[in-house]
Amino acid sequence: MSVVLAVLIGVLAAAGTALLLQRSLTRIVLGVGLLANAANLLVLAASARPADAPIVGNDGRLGDPVPQALILTAIVIGFALVSFLLAVAYRAWTISGNDQVEDDIEDRRLAAALRARAARQGDAPADPGPPARPEADR
Amino acid sequence: MRSLLPLFVVLPLVAAAVSVALARVPKAQRTVAVVTIGATVALAVVVLVSVDRDGPLRMNLGGWPGRIAITMVADRLAAVMLVLGAVMLLVVLFYALGQSGEGARSPWYVPAYLVLAAGISAAFLAGDLFNLFVAFEILLAASYVLITLEGDDDQIRAGTTYIVINVIESLLLFLAVGLVFAATGTLSMAELPGRLAELPVGIAVGLNVLLLIAFGLKAAIFPLFSWLPDSYPTALSPVTAVFAGLLTKIGVYALIRTETQLFPGGQRTLLLVIAGLTMVIGGLGAIAQVDMKRILSFHIVSQIGYMVAGLALGGVAAIAATVFFIIHQIPTKTALFLVEGVVEQDTGTSALDRVGGLARRSGVFGLLFLLPALSLAGIPPFSGFVAKLGLIEAGFGLAEWVIVGVAVAASLLTLLSMVKIWTGVFWGDPQPHPRGRVGVIRHHRLMGAVTAATVALGLAVAVAAGPIWRFCERTATDLVASAPERGGDR
Structure with a gap:
C-alpha cells in the first residue's frame, strides 16, 4: 500500500x-x-x-x-x-428556513417535564402530568 | 425448485416499476401490490417446506461460476425468515389499504413498499457478504422514502437522523466487506468460515467487531440504538409497524449469520454484556415515555437484547431459542404497532394523557392489545413465555446466571410499561369523541380485521409451539454444525 x-x-x-x-x-x-x-x-x-x-x-x-x-x-x-x-x-x-439537525424533541420534553416536577416537589403533590405537545402534534 | 429463489427479488421489483406507471390509478396500483406480495407468501411457503424436507437450496444467478456469480442461498433460517417477512408485508399492506389520511394515499407508498419487500427478501437470500450489503442498501433506500413519506416537519427531522445513521452503517458495512475480501480473498458465505478461521486472531477480531458494529446499528443493540425511538414513531403507522416487525430483525438475522457461521464463539462476553444492557436500558427507556408509540419503540430495543443474549450464549439450545424468539417477536410486535395505529387513527394521537377509556368503548379492541402485550411480557401460555423459557433454560444449561437474572428482571420492566399503556389508553373514562361513545373497530373495519389476524398469528405461534420449537432446533443444529460451510450445492 x-x-x-x-x-x-x-x-x-x-x-x-x-x-x-x-x-x-x-x-x-x-x-x-x-x-x-x-x-x-x-x-x-x-x-x-x-x-x-x-x-x-x-x-x-x-x-x-x-x-x-x-x-x-x-x-x-x-x-x-x-x-x-x-x-x-x-x-x-x-x-x-434552515437545515439544522435537531435533537429528539419528545425526549427533551420528557426531561423538561421531569425537571419541572422536581422543582415543584413539596408544594405541588399532585402529578401535573407532562405539558401539552408542541404544535407538531397531528 | 431452486430457480424459484430469484423470483423473491424480481417479482416485487417488476411490480414496483409497474406500480410507478400506475401512479394515477390507485386501485390498480394496490391490486398489483397485493397480488405480488401474496404470490411471494405462497412461494416462500413452498421454499420453506422444500428446504426443511430436502436441505438448502442454492442458486448462482446467470449460471456464472461461484466466485463471480450473485449467489442466492435458502437454508432453514433464511426460508423461515422469508415466510415471516412476506406474511408481515402482506398483512401490513392490507392494513395500509384500510387507513385513511394523506400519507397512506400517497402514490409513492406502494412502489417504495414493493422495493422494500424486494430488499428484505434479497437480504435473507444473500449467499455472500457483498450481496447482503447490496440488499441492505435496497431495503434502506426504500425505507428512507417510506419514513419521510409525508414530508412534514416531524418526519423530516426524525428522518434525517434515521437516514444519516443508516448511511454511516452502510459505509461501515462496505468497509467491513472490503476488508474481509482483502483478508480472505472471498466473500461467499460458504467459503468464508474456513478462510476466516485461518486468519491471525487480531485481524479476525477486528473484522468481527467491524461487522458487529455495522449490523448492531441496524439491529439497534445497546450503545447504538438511540436513533430508533426517535425516528420510528414519527412515521405513518403502517410504516412503523413493518419497520418494527422486520427491519431490526434483519439486523439480528445478519448478526446470527456473523456470530454462528463466520466467527463462531467470537466475542461471547462482549455480546453477553451488550445483550443485558440492551434489555435493561430498552425497558427503562420504555417506562419513562408518555406516548404509546414511543413506549413500543423502546420495547423493540429491549426485545433485541433477548435475541442477542441467545446468540451470545451459543450452542444449539440458545440459538434455537433466538430463532424462536424472532418467530414470536415479528407477529407480536407488528400486532402491537397495528393496535397503536388504530388508536392513532381513531383519536388522532397516541399520547397516553390524551387517550383513555378505549376498553370501555370496545372490549374486543382492548383484547387485541392485551393478548400480544401479555405475550411480549412473557406471561404463560403465550408465545413470549415459550421463547423466554427456552432462552432461560439455555442460560441455566450453560450456568450463565447473570444474564438469566437480567432477562427475568427485564421482562418485569416490559410488563410494567405494558401496564402503563393499558392504564393510559384503555382504562378510565372515554375521552369525548366526535362520533360519540361508540366502538373503535366499527369505524376501522379493515384495520381492525387485519390487526385481529396478526394477533391470531401470534397466538398460533403459541399453539404450534412444539413443532415450531423442533424446527428451530433443526435450524440451530444446521447453523452450529455447518459452521464451516453453509449448505451444499444441489
Missing part, C-alpha cells in the same frame, strides 16, 4: 468525520461524501499492490477486479443516497 494513498485515506476520513459531527445537514452530506470516498480508496488500496496493472490483457501482475466492482457498486449507491439526503436537506430548508 502506498504511503500517499494511506495518508489520503486518513485525511479524507478525518475531514469526513469532522463534517459529520456538524449540525448543518449540508455539511453532513459533504462529510458522508468524503467518508464514502475514504472507504472506497481503502478497499482499493487493500485489494492490490502498488503498480499492479488494472485488468488489461493477460500479462504481468494484475490487480484483482472484484474489489473494483465492489467499489463501482458502492459509488453508484453512495451517489443515490447523497442525492436523497440533499433532497431531504432542501425539504428541511423549505419547511424551517
Whole structure:
C-alpha cells in the first residue's frame, strides 16, 4: 500500500468525520461524501499492490477486479443516497428556513417535564402530568 | 425448485416499476401490490417446506461460476425468515389499504413498499457478504422514502437522523466487506468460515467487531440504538409497524449469520454484556415515555437484547431459542404497532394523557392489545413465555446466571410499561369523541380485521409451539454444525 494513498485515506476520513459531527445537514452530506470516498480508496488500496496493472490483457501482475466492482457498486449507491439526503436537506430548508439537525424533541420534553416536577416537589403533590405537545402534534 | 429463489427479488421489483406507471390509478396500483406480495407468501411457503424436507437450496444467478456469480442461498433460517417477512408485508399492506389520511394515499407508498419487500427478501437470500450489503442498501433506500413519506416537519427531522445513521452503517458495512475480501480473498458465505478461521486472531477480531458494529446499528443493540425511538414513531403507522416487525430483525438475522457461521464463539462476553444492557436500558427507556408509540419503540430495543443474549450464549439450545424468539417477536410486535395505529387513527394521537377509556368503548379492541402485550411480557401460555423459557433454560444449561437474572428482571420492566399503556389508553373514562361513545373497530373495519389476524398469528405461534420449537432446533443444529460451510450445492 502506498504511503500517499494511506495518508489520503486518513485525511479524507478525518475531514469526513469532522463534517459529520456538524449540525448543518449540508455539511453532513459533504462529510458522508468524503467518508464514502475514504472507504472506497481503502478497499482499493487493500485489494492490490502498488503498480499492479488494472485488468488489461493477460500479462504481468494484475490487480484483482472484484474489489473494483465492489467499489463501482458502492459509488453508484453512495451517489443515490447523497442525492436523497440533499433532497431531504432542501425539504428541511423549505419547511424551517434552515437545515439544522435537531435533537429528539419528545425526549427533551420528557426531561423538561421531569425537571419541572422536581422543582415543584413539596408544594405541588399532585402529578401535573407532562405539558401539552408542541404544535407538531397531528 | 431452486430457480424459484430469484423470483423473491424480481417479482416485487417488476411490480414496483409497474406500480410507478400506475401512479394515477390507485386501485390498480394496490391490486398489483397485493397480488405480488401474496404470490411471494405462497412461494416462500413452498421454499420453506422444500428446504426443511430436502436441505438448502442454492442458486448462482446467470449460471456464472461461484466466485463471480450473485449467489442466492435458502437454508432453514433464511426460508423461515422469508415466510415471516412476506406474511408481515402482506398483512401490513392490507392494513395500509384500510387507513385513511394523506400519507397512506400517497402514490409513492406502494412502489417504495414493493422495493422494500424486494430488499428484505434479497437480504435473507444473500449467499455472500457483498450481496447482503447490496440488499441492505435496497431495503434502506426504500425505507428512507417510506419514513419521510409525508414530508412534514416531524418526519423530516426524525428522518434525517434515521437516514444519516443508516448511511454511516452502510459505509461501515462496505468497509467491513472490503476488508474481509482483502483478508480472505472471498466473500461467499460458504467459503468464508474456513478462510476466516485461518486468519491471525487480531485481524479476525477486528473484522468481527467491524461487522458487529455495522449490523448492531441496524439491529439497534445497546450503545447504538438511540436513533430508533426517535425516528420510528414519527412515521405513518403502517410504516412503523413493518419497520418494527422486520427491519431490526434483519439486523439480528445478519448478526446470527456473523456470530454462528463466520466467527463462531467470537466475542461471547462482549455480546453477553451488550445483550443485558440492551434489555435493561430498552425497558427503562420504555417506562419513562408518555406516548404509546414511543413506549413500543423502546420495547423493540429491549426485545433485541433477548435475541442477542441467545446468540451470545451459543450452542444449539440458545440459538434455537433466538430463532424462536424472532418467530414470536415479528407477529407480536407488528400486532402491537397495528393496535397503536388504530388508536392513532381513531383519536388522532397516541399520547397516553390524551387517550383513555378505549376498553370501555370496545372490549374486543382492548383484547387485541392485551393478548400480544401479555405475550411480549412473557406471561404463560403465550408465545413470549415459550421463547423466554427456552432462552432461560439455555442460560441455566450453560450456568450463565447473570444474564438469566437480567432477562427475568427485564421482562418485569416490559410488563410494567405494558401496564402503563393499558392504564393510559384503555382504562378510565372515554375521552369525548366526535362520533360519540361508540366502538373503535366499527369505524376501522379493515384495520381492525387485519390487526385481529396478526394477533391470531401470534397466538398460533403459541399453539404450534412444539413443532415450531423442533424446527428451530433443526435450524440451530444446521447453523452450529455447518459452521464451516453453509449448505451444499444441489
